[in-house]
Amino acid sequence: MNLVTIHNTQLPIVEYRGQRVVTLAMIDEVHKRPEGTAGRNFREHRDRLIDGGDYFKVCVDEIRRHKTIDLSPKAREDVIFLTEQGYLMLVKSFTDDLAWTVQRQLVSDYFRPPQSPTLPQDLPAALRLAADLAEEKAVMALENQQQAKKIEALEHLFMPGETPTQFAKRLNGVNSQQINAVLMSMKWIFDAESNPDHSPKYRVYAIARDKHWLTEKPFKVGGEGIKTFIRYAPVMLEDGTKKLFDLYLAEKLPMKKTWDGKFFYEKFNPESPL
Secondary structure, three states: OOEEEEOOEEEEOEEEOOEEEEEHHHHHHHOOOOOOHHHHHHHHHHHHOOEOOOEEEEOHHHHHHHOOOOOOOOOOOOEEEEOHHHHHHHOOOOOOHHHHHHHHHHHHHHHOOOOOOOOOOOHHHHHHHHHHHHHHHHHHHHHHHHHHHHHHHHHHHOOOOOOHHHHHHOEOOEOHHHHHHHHHHOOOEEEOOOOOOOOOOEEEOHHHHHOOOEEEEEEEEEEOOEEEEEEEEEEEOHHHHHHHHHHHHOOOOOEOOOOOOOOOEOOOOOOOOO
């Protein structure tokens, strides 16, 4: 007889009418309750339980005939088999720590055991299974290969200190002149310049910094006859690089009309203008 261990107690697997069931004695044993506790609860609440749904009352002759469980030769009384639902209703009053543990394990390990794969019964079925497994393996290998290439690309793609415009210029086909407009629509950056006649002063939204997509790099602006002041340039972070690269591969970045449809990037050039 097959056994299942529930909280250091070995229980026999009992099946009746195609489903796993437990006896009242099994409940007392696994819950460490005095003999007859589950039986008393059953008698007290029997009117609330559904015969044929929550429990089955089975005569000893049927049990012996089908060898459902081991019975004493002297056994004469009918045996109560509880289904999963009946068991859970019966032990509602069991609220100690052990009861919670046992109930969880009985449901997951006894009443709902992991399903074993169905083995093919003939040669055609076996060949179909082999073909399906080979196809799944090939698909998985291709996905792993693609993922490995993507990881390798990302490892060499991120360059500290690079601006979104510089990054976009290295992505084949991307219209880098529109990348800031895209980042504004995505709420990564905003224009802090209130005068429409002046050039934009892009700043990074707090959410983009919190998610490690972008940061800011301060730099001085000045010249002859111009008072020196500080401006800020949005700068890519590694997580932001990955996210934009995913958008690039999904063709969700602005692309040039002359784009050849190929996805690749050029090496980082620190001399590229902001």
